[in-house]
Structure formats: C-alpha cells, structure tokens
Amino acid sequence: MNIFTLALATTAASSTVLGAYPHAARFNTQSEGFTSGTAYTLASHHETSYGWGYMSIVQDETAAPFTELGLKTQSNPAFLGNYVQSAVTGTHFLIYTGSQTLASIQLHIKSTSMHPGAWRYDFGMLGSSGAWQRCEVNFDPNWSDAVAIANGWERTAASVPPFRNVMSAVDFYNIYIPFGADETLYIDDIVIQADPYCPADVNHDDAVNFEDLNILLENWGGRPYEFTEGDTTGDGWVDFADLETLLEAWGTYCAVID
16 A cells, blocks of 8 residues: 655744634645655646646656655745644645545644654545545644544554644644555645634634625635635635625624734
C-alpha cells in the first residue's frame, strides 16, 4: 500500500492571522503553493464545464512507499497564517477516489518543536462512490487527552505530548491518504476553519447587515467562492446554507481578532 502525505507547515515568524472565517485552498487555476515529492506528480486542473478547479495526485511507476505533498506558509501565508492565534477548531476537504476504495484517511496535527509525532484523527475507510466525498472533523484545541481520545483522536506514539499542548503550538498539518488500486486521486477545497467570532461578516466591517447580504446575493448559486464573496460555510458554494448563517447572525456586531 502506498501512502502520500499532504503537509502544511506553519512558521513561528508568520504574522498572518486567519481571523474568524474559513480559509481554503480551491485549486482553481494553480496549485496554490503545494508541492510534491519525486514519486508523485501534483497538478491543478480547471474544469471549465463546472467552472471550478481541483488537484490531482498521480502516482509514478517508481513510487516510494510514501511521499509528502507540502505547503509552507512562505508559499501561501494567507492560507495557514498564525494557526494557534486564530483558534482553529476544524478542518475539512473533498476527495474523489474514482473506482478505488481507500482503507484509511487520516489527519495528523503536530508540534515538531515538541515531538516528531502527531495527534491523529482517522476518518476511516472511504468507498468508491463515484462522486466527491467530504472528510470533516471539528475539535476544541483545549480538550484534555481523555476527551480528545473519546472524540476519535489518538497519539501516533506514546511519547507525543498532551493534546492541548500540541494544539497550542501547531506547526505542521498533514493529510495521509493510502492509494488503492488506481494511480490517481483528486483533492479539492481544503479548508481550515478558525473560531467563528463573526461567521457572516462577509465584508469584514465588524457588523452583519445588508452589505453582507448584498454580496452573498450577487454571488448566489456560484462556485468557487471565498468567505468574502458570501461563502460563510466554507464549502465553496453560495447557497441557502450561507444565507441561513447570515440571517442567524443578522444585526450583530463582531469581536475583532488583533
């Protein structure tokens, strides 16, 4: 079984803060800073019939047992930013497996300054549905080890520091996916969700009002869109789910993250 690793590395010097809204890699026209090891070919494709992009990962014939697909914050600082300061509470992504079944898909979160190991969340087996499938996990970075384990997290090694300690100094984010029978997988819409202090303040003026509603309606039914274009849920679409989020927050004034 061959495994590729999708890795996002933070840097302590980064001053970019995610803020109270999702940040996503959509891969519409480019790889957005992601790179791959020599055993895999990484490419971004633009699917014109739907107007949205995706990332393909093609296993070469001489593929090693695993490789890393990586993004450093220097390559795309707006995506990962200052992970810890932003109080990240969840992540999700889309994957298309084609006709193959994947035995396991895992999220690994590390603090390499503390330990090379990780806290791992296993999404489980992913079948060959013939459609894009979503992997999602939400968490509280202040969980005790017992609560984290009860919610499906585990250490990759017994010596990995406590969950809340790792989450307080995250500097590496990995998605591990084993290949099945095919040599190609497709990934899209990798989203890191910060604590939503103001989940519907689309124009970032610290209030939810008609200006935010107008932006959402202007982009209604389209994809791909970012938070600032009305995608309040971070799923790449502007639809009723986003409108519901906005209406629930209507008339509120929002806390500001410095």
